[in-house]
Amino acid sequence: MARNLIKAHDKIKGLEWTPTYFQPEAKYQTKFHIPKKTKDPFRHLIRDYMAMEAEKDDRQYGFLDGAVRMDNPNQIEPRFAESMKAAMAILPFAEYAAGKCQGMLISTVDNEELRNGYLAQMLDEARHTQQEMFLGRYFMKHYADPAGFDIGQKAFGSHFLAAAGRAFFETFIAGDPIECSISLQVVGETAFTNPLFVAFPNTAAANGDHATPTVFLSIQSDEARHMANGYATLVTALSEDRNLPLIQEAIDKYFWRGHMFIDAFLGTLTDYFSVNRIGAYKDMWQQWVMDDWIGSFIARLEKFGLKPPRWLPQAQGNIPWINHSAAMAAFALWPISFWRYDPMTEKDCAWFEKHYPGWYSHYGKFWEAYRLMTDPKQGQIPAQLFPSLPPLCQVCQMPCVFPRPDISAMRIVDRAGKKRAFCSEACEWMFDLEPQRYLGFTNWYEKFDGQDLADVVTELGYIRPDGKTLIAQPHLNQENMWTIDDIRRLKYTVKDPLRS
Amino acid sequence: MPYTITLLPFEKQFTCGDNETVLQAAIRQGFNLRYGCKHGGCGLCKALVVEGEMDNTEASSFALLDFERQQGFSLLCCAYPESDVSIELWDYDEADLYTGVTVQQFEAEVERITSLTHDICGIHLRLVSPERIEFKAGQYVDLLVPGTNEWRSYSMANPPSRSGEVEIMVKLMRGGLFSSYVEQQLQPGVRFMLQGPYGNFHLRDTQREAIFIAGGSGMAPILSLLRDMAERNDARPVTYFYGARARRDLFQLDELQSFEQHLPHFRFVPALSESQPDDVWDGETGLITDVAKRVVADGKNKQAYMCGPTAMIDAAIVVLQKLGVEEKEIFYDKFVTKADTGN
Numbered sequence: 001m002a003r004n005l006i007k008a009h010d011k012i013k014g015l016e017w018t019p020t021y022f023q024p025e026a027k028y029q030t031k032f033h034i035p036k037k038t039k040d041p042f043r044h045l046i047r048d049y050m051a052m053e054a055e056k057d058d059r060q061y062g063f064l065d066g067a068v069r070m071d072n073p074n075q076i077e078p079r080f081a082e083s084m085k086a087a088m089a090i091l092p093f094a095e096y097a098a099g100k101c102q103g104m105l106i107s108t109v110d111n112e113e114l115r116n117g118y119l120a121q122m123l124d125e126a127r128h129t130q131q132e133m134f135l136g137r138y139f140m141k142h143y144a145d146p147a148g149f150d151i152g153q154k155a156f157g158s159h160f161l162a163a164a165g166r167a168f169f170e171t172f173i174a175g176d177p178i179e180c181s182i183s184l185q186v187v188g189e190t191a192f193t194n195p196l197f198v199a200f201p202n203t204a205a206a207n208g209d210h211a212t213p214t215v216f217l218s219i220q221s222d223e224a225r226h227m228a229n230g231y232a233t234l235v236t237a238l239s240e241d242r243n244l245p246l247i248q249e250a251i252d253k254y255f256w257r258g259h260m261f262i263d264a265f266l267g268t269l270t271d272y273f274s275v276n277r278i279g280a281y282k283d284m285w286q287q288w289v290m291d292d293w294i295g296s297f298i299a300r301l302e303k304f305g306l307k308p309p310r311w312l313p314q315a316q317g318n319i320p321w322i323n324h325s326a327a328m329a330a331f332a333l334w335p336i337s338f339w340r341y342d343p344m345t346e347k348d349c350a351w352f353e354k355h356y357p358g359w360y361s362h363y364g365k366f367w368e369a370y371r372l373m374t375d376p377k378q379g380q381i382p383a384q385l386f387p388s389l390p391p392l393c394q395v396c397q398m399p400c401v402f403p404r405p406d407i408s409a410m411r412i413v414d415r416a417g418k419k420r421a422f423c424s425e426a427c428e429w430m431f432d433l434e435p436q437r438y439l440g441f442t443n444w445y446e447k448f449d450g451q452d453l454a455d456v457v458t459e460l461g462y463i464r465p466d467g468k469t470l471i472a473q474p475h476l477n478q479e480n481m482w483t484i485d486d487i488r489r490l491k492y493t494v495k496d497p498l499r500s
Numbered sequence: 501m502p503y504t505i506t507l508l509p510f511e512k513q514f515t516c517g518d519n520e521t522v523l524q525a526a527i528r529q530g531f532n533l534r535y536g537c538k539h540g541g542c543g544l545c546k547a548l549v550v551e552g553e554m555d556n557t558e559a560s561s562f563a564l565l566d567f568e569r570q571q572g573f574s575l576l577c578c579a580y581p582e583s584d585v586s587i588e589l590w591d592y593d594e595a596d597l598y599t600g601v602t603v604q605q606f607e608a609e610v611e612r613i614t615s616l617t618h619d620i621c622g623i624h625l626r627l628v629s630p631e632r633i634e635f636k637a638g639q640y641v642d643l644l645v646p647g648t649n650e651w652r653s654y655s656m657a658n659p660p661s662r663s664g665e666v667e668i669m670v671k672l673m674r675g676g677l678f679s680s681y682v683e684q685q686l687q688p689g690v691r692f693m694l695q696g697p698y699g700n701f702h703l704r705d706t707q708r709e710a711i712f713i714a715g716g717s718g719m720a721p722i723l724s725l726l727r728d729m730a731e732r733n734d735a736r737p738v739t740y741f742y743g744a745r746a747r748r749d750l751f752q753l754d755e756l757q758s759f760e761q762h763l764p765h766f767r768f769v770p771a772l773s774e775s776q777p778d779d780v781w782d783g784e785t786g787l788i789t790d791v792a793k794r795v796v797a798d799g800k801n802k803q804a805y806m807c808g809p810t811a812m813i814d815a816a817i818v819v820l821q822k823l824g825v826e827e828k829e830i831f832y833d834k835f836v837t838k839a840d841t842g843n
Contacts, residue, residue: 006590056562194537217541221562224544227536286708286801292538295706300532302732308707313735316707357798 008045013112027107032178032243038113038236049120053127053222060131060218064138067211073142078342078476080207081143083273085339087200088136089152090165090265092129094188097172098226099125101184104177105233114236117229124222135215147464147471148338155338158460160444161265161330164397167441168261171254175437178237182247183254185230190297191255192262193223194288199270199278206276231297238304248306251298253433255309256426259318260396267323268330271352272344280355282319290316311426314409320356321403324363329390329399331370332382335453335487337472338462343371362404374475376486381474384490388497391421392443395431398423412498415439419498445496454488503581507531508550508588512598516581522554523576528700532597533576533589540564540578549574552585606630606641606694608666613686616669616751620717621682622657625666625692632663633696637703637728638721638805638833641666641696645678646685651695652678655721655807655833659728666694669720673837701833703729704803709765711796711804711825712740713816715788718808718835719752725805730762737765739795743788743812744772747779769795789815799823806832 044052067073073081102122106115140149148155156162172184197220201213237243267281294308309315334341344352344367352359366382373380383389390399391410400410400423409424415431416439422428431438448456457463462471468483502515505522516525523545526533536544540559549572556564558578576587589597608625616622627633633641640655654668672679703710703725714722722740729738744750749772756768771784771791784791789812796802804820806813813832820830 052565055565055567059561190536193542194539198537198539198541217560218562220537220541221543221560224536224542224546224563227542227544283801290708291706295704295708299705307733308735312707 005045009116012045013116016112028104028177030108030176030178031246032176032237033240034109034111034114034178034236035239036111038111038232038239044120046120049123053123056218056221057127060214061134063214064134064211067214068138068142071142072208072210073139074144076143076209077207077275078145078340079275080204080209080273081139081145082148082339082342082476083269084136084139084209084212085148085152086162086265086337087269088132088139088149089156089159089338090162092132092136092153093156093166094169094172095125095128095132097169098184098188099129101172101177101180104173105181108177109233111236114229114232117225117232121222121226121229124225128219128222131215131219135211138211145340148340148462151338151461151471155460155462159338160333160336160392161326161398163392163444164261165265167395167397168257171257175434178233178246179250179254181230181233182250183257185226186234186251187254187258188262189223189226190230191289191293192258192266193220193227194292195262195266195281195284197223198288199281199284200266202278203270203274206278207274234301235304238301238306244305248310249433251306252310253430256311256315256424256430257396259311259315260322260398260402260423260427263315263319264322264326264398264402268327271323272327272331273342277351281323282356285319311424314424314426318403321362324352324356324359325401325404326398328363328366328405329401331474332366332386333389334472334474335381335457335470335482336460336462339471340473340476342476343367343374343474345371362406370474375480376482377480379486379489381490381492384492388495389445391497392445393423393427394420394441394443395427395438396423397441397443421498445494445498448494449496449499451494452488453490453492453494454484456494457487458484503552504584505581506551506584506586507597508586510589510592510594510597516585520580521577522574522579522581522585522587526576530598534592535577538577540575543575545576546573547576548572548588548590550586550588553582554585555580555582603696603698604630604633606633606666606696608692608694610686610688610690610692611665612688617749619672619749620719620751621670621672623668623670623682623686625668625694627664627666628691633666634663635660635697637724638701639697639699640701640721640833641668641694642698643668643678644693644695645681646690646692647681648677650677653698655699655701655724656697657720657723657727659724659731661728661731667720669717671717671835676837699833701805701807701831703734703805704831706803707736708829709737709802710739711792711799711802711820712738713743713788713792713804713806713808713812714740715743715808715812716749716835718806718812718833721807721833722805723752723755726756726759726763726766730759735764738763739767739769741788741792741795742768742770743791743808744770745774746772746776747781748776787815788812789819792816793819793823796823799825803829804831806830808835810834810836 099122102118105118136149136152140146172180197216201216204212237247270281298308331341349367369385370382373382390401393400400421401408402423412419412421464471470482473481502517504513505516506513514529516522523533523535534544536542541563543563554574556574556579559575564575607628609628611626612624614622637660640653642651642653644651656666657669658665658667670682712722750770759766771788773787775781799820802825804825806816813834
């Protein structure tokens with residue numbers, strides 16, 4: 001069977017022709033040189049592929065119907081279910097961008113073997129976008145507190161931390177198409193796919209949610225193809241020596257970007273939004289990113305002259321702390337989110353200290369204070385504990401608090417006539433490589449500088465249908481919900497830390 | 501019961517033990533099979549089983565659909581053989597598949613003999629035929645003791661890049677067969693028969709922080725690892741604990757100190773267990789396992805590589821596991837002397 005498949009593939013590839021009557025104009029510019037012939041990363045005929053994907057859809061949607069009948073959406077730990085409001089707002093864009101990236105690659109890479117793989121991935125990504133949108137809808141319809149699921153796609157565009165997700169996922173579609181492939185297929189889908197598709201669904205299942213693992217298993221079963229596309233594209237590009245420095249630079253850049261967003265985001269979801277934890281995020285990172293990606297995938301490419309990413313030691317230095325610092329920033333500014341936060345209890349804190357030795361001395365006090373501020377009658381939010389808000393990085397858009405606020409790698413420098421913050425040496429380096437790419441970005445603080453927090457929340461639209469209760473809450477209780485009036489009483493003004 | 505796995509069309513074979521997946525067995529034995537998630541979820545390791553039975557119940561029903569199971573496909577990362585199995589790898593290149601190194605016989609000539617300590621002797625051999633040996637840092641060769649039919653094993657101290665030579669370190673044992681030969685007859689120009697390379701002791705491809713522990717002539721394979729790492733700019737953090745009795749048992753100190761400059765996160769911790777009254781020493785003292793226990797506060801997520809006498813390794817395994825190093829992350833090469841085996 002297998003050999004016939006190869007024959008059929010060769011026959012189809014033989015149908016391609018190069019027109020002599022016109023000179024195609026490149027739609028997307030690339031600095032890479034891609035040879036015309038390689039190996040086919042896509043091992044199916046489109047007919048078989050369709051049958052396979054249809055079967056996967058049937059299984060998944062069938063399960064979701066059953067899950068509703070079993071009332072699974074309300075057997076989930078609410079702490080975890082709230083995290084899906086963020087995940088389902090942010091991830092569909094990643095899928096959509098991934099699909100769009102395939103269009104760019106098909107248009108740019110004049111190589112029918114690779115194009116064949118890109119085509120299948122484009123179809124996969126369209127399916128994944130729909131699956132995740134459907135999962136968001138499933139929660140919205142059936143979970144006890146739908147507020148936030150309803151505005152996810154709109155809120156994704158205005159949330160201060162979601163902006164960091166968008167900034168990373170846009171590297172799949174902005175710039176040189178081969179660089180986009182490296183960011184998406186080599187970094188996103190090969191280095192970070194296992195934390196996303198193994199650790200996150202396992203966390204969901206451990207917290208009672210069986211819909212998310214089903215959808216994610218269905219998605220994950222397409223990822224092999226995407227990793228194969230990434231590997232094939234990379235090896236094809238590496239076969240031309242002159243591409244090597246360009247590839248190295250792209251790996252250096254996008255490994256760092258992927259690390260900054262995915263490790264902060266996913267590490268926060270798995271460690272801070274679960275009641276039943278399956279392990280510490282930093283240990284999972286060690287296994288999948290260090291052992292499998294650096295240790296095996298990148299190591300195998302060393303014969304082409306490729307080296308581990310330049311900023312790997314800094315990423316390793318971040319890993320014990322990155323999600324704790326990110327979580328502190330997110331929880332401190334809870335009113336400007338579109339989900340509810342469950343305070344970390346003493347039991348949670350003990351878990352953190354056990355799995356991240358030294359955690360308590362850096363974050364323990366914050367959580368003790370947080371627990372005292374959840375009642376609107378107290379009239380305080382945790383952001384008021386800090387002298388100012390953390391600046392946002394001009395490149396990755398993350399708050400500059402990494403690895404930890406007390407040993408932050410932040411630098412504030414003058415660039416193009418303005419004070420700008422970078423979270424790290426790596427992001428500053430990236431900015432200087434392509435300043436025009438990052439200069440135009442107006443960050444969240446610049447937009448809201450000087451406004452009262454109540455006006456900000458109102459403008460963002462993160463309000464429940466009663467017109468006054470906030471979608472975000474610092475606790476999971478149905479009573480004692482904060483309203484916009486409670487926020488107004490705080491008299492808290494958003495201040496751009498770079499202007500004051 | 502172990503089964504034989506045959507990779508078609510290459511006719512390569514390896515064995516798969518109990519409670520081991522085909523992928524684990526393949527990687528352990530040097531076969532580069534493709535994999536992604538190792539959890540039966542992504543399908544990158546999908547392959548067609550053309551003969552034999554495989555248990556694939558752990559595979560996700562999305563990554564391995566029912567009709568694929570019926571056609572005989574399997575996810576090797578969670579496949580447990582239930583008989584001898586043949587797998588069709590129709591889109592692999594043979595060159596990419598196998599990273600193993602073939603065992604060969606070599607003729608080698610003694611080029612230089614150095615006295616490293618009062619009881620450890622360094623021997624530099626130049627390969628005559630074949631002229632080059634391909635090996636992984638940490639592996640060893642067998643050496644035929646001249647005038648006998650006895651083979652003795654010695655680890656290479658040279659890095660794989662110095663492929664035209666074999667540098668070994670011989671601990672001189674009173675009355676030992678090869679030791680006596682070294683003391684009485686060894687001189688430059690003598691030719692030996694070697695066979696190799698052998699051994700599963702080599703640096704794993706990861707950037708995990710590593711603990712190296714060695715004693716006596718266990719220095720040799722560790723030096724090979726370090727020299728190789730320095731050449732490749734391998735920046736993983738390494739702490740190397742070397743145990744000696746007294747100051748006169750320490751050697752190669754200059755080179756080890758130079759690694760501290762070449763390798764950004766390398767630290768050398770020698771320790772003396774029976775320091776002599778006239779030893780000038782301000783370093784660690786005590787058994788090397790106790791020193792390691794003191795210095796390595798937390799072994800979680802670390803790997804350990806050890807070479808030396810059996811007693812040292814057995815003691816170190818206990819200590820390392822208590823520190824949190826996982827069993828599967830501990831690699832060692834026990835230096836068993838002929839006297840130890842009772843023959």
